Amino acid sequence: DQQVKQNSPSLSVQEGRISILNCDYTNSMFDYFLWYKKYPAEGPTFLISISSIKDKNEDGRFTVFLNKSAKHLSLHIVPSQPGDSAVYFCAASSLGGSYIPTFGRGTSLIVHP
Amino acid sequence: EPEVTQTPSHQVTQMGQEVILRCVPISNHLYFYWYRQILGQKVEFLVSFYNNEISEKSEIFDDQFSVERPDGSNFTLKIRSTKLEDSAMYFCASSEGTPGQYFGPGTRLTVT
Numbered sequence: 595d596q597q598v599k600q601n602s603p604s605l606s607v608q609e610g611r612i613s614i615l616n617c618d619y620t621n622s623m624f625d626y627f628l629w630y631k632k633y634p635a636e637g638p639t640f641l642i643s644i645s646s647i648k649d650k651n652e653d654g655r656f657t658v659f660l661n662k663s664a665k666h667l668s669l670h671i672v673p674s675q676p677g678d679s680a681v682y683f684c685a686a687s688s689l690g691g692s693y694i695p696t697f698g699r700g701t702s703l704i705v706h707p
Numbered sequence: 708e709p710e711v712t713q714t715p716s717h718q719v720t721q722m723g724q725e726v727i728l729r730c731v732p733i734s735n736h737l738y739f740y741w742y743r744q745i746l747g748q749k750v751e752f753l754v755s756f757y758n759n760e761i762s763e764k765s766e767i768f769d770d771q772f773s774v775e776r777p778d779g780s781n782f783t784l785k786i787r788s789t790k791l792e793d794s795a796m797y798f799c800a801s802s803e804g805t806p807g808q809y810f811g812p813g814t815r816l817t818v819t
Contacts, residue, residue, distance in 0.1 A: 630810075636812050638750065640809065643806060683749075683750060696752070
């Protein structure tokens with residue numbers, strides 16, 4: 595039962611271009627969404643989040659867009675840098691679920707110099 | 708910057724043995740969590756802990772698992788009798804209670 599889906603296991607992007615990572619969810623009770631970044635041999639690191647009352651949240655090079663009607667969110671990284679190469683996990687949570695995140699399987703982003 | 712720490716980084720054990728994974732959450736955080744990630748799969752929630760008791764647990768967290776906060780700083784996960792399928796990365800996390808948790812670097816558990 596995949597409540598949070600990241601359908602692209604990997605993404606390759608040229609340095610300086612935009613990286614777009616996508617995520618779909620099925621549970622309409624989710625009201626808080628997060629993106630985590632994970633380097634090898636490290637734990638997930640919180641990157642950016644968005645509440646369901648918003649449709650966009652921006653933090654420097656990172657922007658998350660939420661389309662509630664489509665149950666879809668995306669993470670945009672502009673411009674992409676080689677240091678952004680990592681696995682990106684989408685996660686969704688709800689107040690009713692004590693904000694315990696349900697994770698997607700992750701997308702491995704490779705940014706080529 | 709405060710961080711969650713975990714020890715050991717890698718634990719190898721034989722099937723049927725007990726293991727204890729240790730975590731030191733961020734000091735002013737009140738909520739503590741354990742997650743696991745089997746190789747190639749997603750990060751899965753195991754258990755959350757607040758006010759010295761379990762607040763939520765998943766169906767993965769069966770009677771073989773237990774958690775404890777033995778003192779003011781450590782948070783442990785015990786697996787009573789390990790199975791091969793317990794081999795995974797185990798992540799500890801903590802939070803102040805707001806959405807968004809801080810994860811430790813993980814302990815790789817290998818059960819042979």
